[in-house]
Each structure stands twice: as C-alpha cells, then as structure tokens.
Amino acid sequence: MKILTVTGYKGGISKSTTAIHIATFFSDIGKTILVDSDPNRTALAWSSRGSLPFTVADERQAMKLISGNDFVVIDTPARPDSSDLKELAKGCDLLILPTIPDVVSLEPMLKTASDLGAANYRALLVIVPPSPSKEGAAIRSELIDNGIPVFKTMIRRAAGFQKAAFEGVPIRDVSSSKARVAWLDYLALGKEIMEVLGNG
Amino acid sequence: MKILTVTGYKGGISKSTTAIHIATFFSDIGKTILVDSDPNRTALAWSSRGSLPFTVADERQAMKLISGNDFVVIDTPARPDSSDLKELAKGCDLLILPTIPDVVSLEPMLKTASDLGAANYRALLVIVPPSPSKEGAAIRSELIDNGIPVFKTMIRRAAGFQKAAFEGVPIRDVSSSKARVAWLDYLALGKEIMEVLGNG
Numbered sequence: 001m002k003i004l005t006v007t008g009y010k011g012g013i014s015k016s017t018t019a020i021h022i023a024t025f026f027s028d029i030g031k032t033i034l035v036d037s038d039p040n041r042t043a044l045a046w047s048s049r050g051s052l053p054f055t056v057a058d059e060r061q062a063m064k065l066i067s068g069n070d071f072v073v074i075d076t077p078a079r080p081d082s083s084d085l086k087e088l089a090k091g092c093d094l095l096i097l098p099t100i101p102d103v104v105s106l107e108p109m110l111k112t113a114s115d116l117g118a119a120n121y122r123a124l125l126v127i128v129p130p131s132p133s134k135e136g137a138a139i140r141s142e143l144i145d146n147g148i149p150v151f152k153t154m155i156r157r158a159a160g161f162q163k164a165a166f167e168g169v170p171i172r173d174v175s176s177s178k179a180r181v182a183w184l185d186y187l188a189l190g191k192e193i194m195e196v197l198g199n200g
Numbered sequence: 201m202k203i204l205t206v207t208g209y210k211g212g213i214s215k216s217t218t219a220i221h222i223a224t225f226f227s228d229i230g231k232t233i234l235v236d237s238d239p240n241r242t243a244l245a246w247s248s249r250g251s252l253p254f255t256v257a258d259e260r261q262a263m264k265l266i267s268g269n270d271f272v273v274i275d276t277p278a279r280p281d282s283s284d285l286k287e288l289a290k291g292c293d294l295l296i297l298p299t300i301p302d303v304v305s306l307e308p309m310l311k312t313a314s315d316l317g318a319a320n321y322r323a324l325l326v327i328v329p330p331s332p333s334k335e336g337a338a339i340r341s342e343l344i345d346n347g348i349p350v351f352k353t354m355i356r357r358a359a360g361f362q363k364a365a366f367e368g369v370p371i372r373d374v375s376s377s378k379a380r381v382a383w384l385d386y387l388a389l390g391k392e393i394m395e396v397l398g399n400g
Contacts, residue, residue: 003263035263060284061291063203063235063262063272072263084260091261 001069002197005092007076007085009112010105013098014126016042017161019075020052021183022096024170025190027054030070035062037076050168082115089119094196098126101139101154113148122196124189125154153189158182201269202397205292207276207285209312210305213298214326216242217361219275220252221383222296224370225390227254230270235262237276250368282315289319294396298326301339301354313348322396324389325354353389358382 004026006019016036020043023034034052036043037059047056057065066072080088089095095116099109109123123143128136136154143150160179164171172183204226206219216236220243223234234252236243237259247256257265266272280288289295295316299309309323323343328336336354343350360379364371372383 001267058287058291060287063266063274064291066263067201067267074263087258087260091258091264 001066001072002094003072003074003092004094004096004193005074005076005088006096006098007080007088008078008098009080009108011078013078013100013105014155014161015078015098016040016046016075017165018096018098018124018126018155019043019073020046021170021186022190022193023054023071023073024052024172025186025193026071026073029194031068032071032073033057033062033066033069035059035066035072035074037062037074039077043075046165046168048168049166052168052170082112085112085115086117086119089116089121093120094193095119095121096124096193097121098124098155099139099143100127101125101129101135103139106139106142109143109148110146113143113146121149123148123150125150127157128154130156151189151192153185153192155185155189156182201266201272202294203272203274203292204294204296204393205274205276205288206296206298207280207288208278208298209280209308211278213278213300213305214355214361215278215298216240216246216275217365218296218298218324218326218355219243219273220246221370221386222390222393223254223271223273224252224372225386225393226271226273229394231268232271232273233257233262233266233269235259235266235272235274237262237274239277243275246365246368248368249366252368252370282312285312285315286317286319289316289321293320294393295319295321296324296393297321298324298355299339299343300327301325301329301335303339306339306342309343309348310346313343313346321349323348323350325350327357328354330356351389351392353385353392355385355389356382 008015023032026032032054034056043056125136160171160174160182164174171179208215226232232254234256243256325336360371360374364374371379
C-alpha cells in the first residue's frame with residue numbers, strides 16, 4: 001500500500017482538486033481510496049454531487065476502510081504547522097505540496113520547505129497560467145534554486161475544474177478539449193509520482 | 201481487524217487511561233495498536249515515559265501503521281459534536297464512552313446517547329468510588345432506565361492510575377495490591393468487550 005498525502009501551507013491552493021485527480025490517476029492502476037481529513041470536506045462533497053472512480057472516506061471511517069487498498073490519497077486540513085508537516089511526512093510515502101506560482105506564495109513555501117528538511121516531499125505548481133505566461137517556470141526555477149524538490153509537471157489553470165467540481169466528476173470526464181488538456185497534466189503528474197515511489 | 205474507539209462527551213473522564221488499558225488487554229490476544237488522535241497526545245506521552253505492550257501511533261502516521269494489526273484502539277479528541285459521534289460510530293466496531301458517576305455528568309451523557317440513537321456504542325462507568333459507595337450502581341441504573349447500553353463492568357477509582365501514568369506503564373505493572381484490583385476491572389471489561397464484538 002502506498003500512501004500519498006496532499007497538504008498545503010495555506011488555503012486556496014487547489015489541494016482537494018489535486019488530491020482528487022491524483023486518486024483518479026491511481027484508480028486506473030489499483031484499488032484507491034481518498035481519505036478526506038479536511039474539515040471543509042471538499043472531496044466528500046465533490047463525490048456526493050456525482051461519481052468519482054474511487055472511494056472517498058470520511059477520516060473518521062478511514063481506519064475501517066483503507067485495508068485492501070493499493071493507494072491511499074490523504075487530503076489534509078490546510079495550514080499545518082511545522083511539527084504537523086514532519087509528522088505528516090513520516091506517515092506517508094510521499095507528501096505533495098501544491099503551490100501557486102506567485103511571489104506572495106513563495107515566502108511561505110520556502111518556510112515550509114525549510115521546516116521539512118530532508119523529508120519525502122515534492123512541491124507541485126498548480127493553477128499555472130497557460131503559455132505564453134512564464135510565471136510557472138519562473139517560480140519553479142526559484143524553488144529549485146532554493147533546494148526544494150519540485151515536480152517537473154505543472155498543473156495548468158483550466159476552467160474545466162470548476163465544471164468538474166460542480167458535476168462531481170474528475171476533469172477527464174468533462175467534455176471539452178481544454179478539460180482533456182488539463183487531464184493530460186494529471187496523467188503526466190501521476191507518472192512522475194510513480195517514478196518517485198519506485199525510487200523511494 | 202477490530203476497531204474500538206474511545207471518546208468522551210467532555211474532558212476529564214479518563215478517556216486516554218481507558219484506551220490504554222483496553223489496548224493492554226487486547227495486546228495479550230493479538231497484535232494491537234493504539235491510535236492517539238487526541239491533540240493532548242496523552243497516550244503518546246504515557247508511552248514515551250515508559251513502556252506499553254502495544255504500539256502507540258500518532259494519528260498522522262496511523263494509516264501507515266495499522267495494517268496487520270488485529271486490534272486498533274482509537275483515542276479521540278474529547279467533546280465531539282453529535283455528527284462527529286455518529287461518524288465515529290460508523291468508523292469502528294464499538295464506540296466506548298467513559299462516563300463519571302455523578303449527577304452533573306448524567307445530563308450530557310443522556311444527550312450524547314440520544315444523538316447516537318441505535319449506533320454501536322456502550323457507556324462505561326469509570327472513576328467509580330469503591331464500595332460501600334453506591335454511586336456507580338445508581339448512575340448505571342439511571343442510564344439503563346434511559347435506554348442507554350452500559351457495560352456491566354465498572355472501573356473503580358484507584359490511585360495506581362496516577363502512578364502508572366507517571367511510570368509509563370499499564371496499571372497491571374504497578375506493584376501494589378490496589379493496582380492489581382484495578383487491573384481486574386479492565387480484565388473484566390476486556391472480556392465483556394469480546395462478548396459484544398462476538399455478537400456484533
């Protein structure tokens with residue numbers, strides 16, 4: 001069983017969306033469960049509006065439900081403190097930290113990374129403005145220059161995520177060419193996560 | 201795997217002590233883990249001061265550690281609201297609600313029980329004044345008259361629990377005749393829990 005934990009140093013960084021789409025990717029490979037530990041219960045609500053290709057469990061039932069799964073994706077509360085982050089990292093195979101490519105987000109991300117030290121984590125650029133904007137690549141370089149491990153894949157901003165949330169499905173089930181492009185980003189991310197897990 | 205969750209409608213009801221001693225009982229029967237979800241981390245601190253005959257896991261590492269255990273005892277935060285209680289009950293095989301035998305505790309316990317409805321739970325009288333006091337039996341009757349399922353076993357008040365906490369061991373490892381008597385209460389409780397699980 002592989003455990004992937006998605007957490008955020010602040011709100012509004014598309015944490016639950018990220019967790020849902022990582023779980024969607026892994027549900028094609030093995031039995032997958034998403035544990036919703038975020039008091040907002042965004043993933044549970046998403047699931048209840050439509051249908052997701054994996055089980056979404058309330059954290060209070062997680063112990064009962066995770067047995068027999070190949071992949072466990074945990075959506076945590078936002079804004080953990082630094083001791084929380086370390087404990088979260090110890091509790092999973094990979095800690096994934098979505099981050100928005102703006103200068104305001106850079107400072108807390110650097111602080112978070114310094115708290116985490118050599119822990120098993122990767123930053124993930126999300127809500128990245130599409131080309132020709134270079135914001136994503138610029139912030140990614142900045143993070144790397146500061147010694148932070150960052151996924152090569154960046155998740156581009158796409159209106160389809162709103163629609164997917166509304167319909168209660170993953171973005172790959174939203175019928176628009178832009179939504180398909182957004183899903184390609186998650187496919188690439190999923191492959192990159194598998195590489196990291198393989199080397200771990 | 202059997203999951204036993206200990207929760208309380210208020211603080212100071214010996215919730216962590218109860219969880220630790222239930223886990224001690226089950227550690228003689230099968231591989232047992234106690235998941236400490238209480239922000240006070242009482243069970244983790246108890247364990248760190250000495251040695252307990254089972255693993256105590258920080259809740260943030262629980263998903264990684266529970267696999268392969270026969271018994272999972274969950275020590276929850278105190279004061280869950282009524283929706284929490286129902287979700288907690290759904291997430292376990294038996295929800296255990298320690299309660300103190302005083303009139304002040306009766307009202308919140310009755311409220312809690314009405315929130316729980318027909319869920320899989322049992323109230324447990326703890327910190328019961330020893331004979332000739334009849335307080336424990338009186339409150340137990342009161343709860344039963346109100347339709348609340350209550351363990352036959354009552355855990356008597358014993359100074360040995362303080363010593364056990366200080367030494368970081370279960371009370372059965374504290375050398376005094378009174379401590380041995382206190383452990384007998386937990387032995388009886390453990391047997392009663394096994395009966396309930398068997399019928400469940």
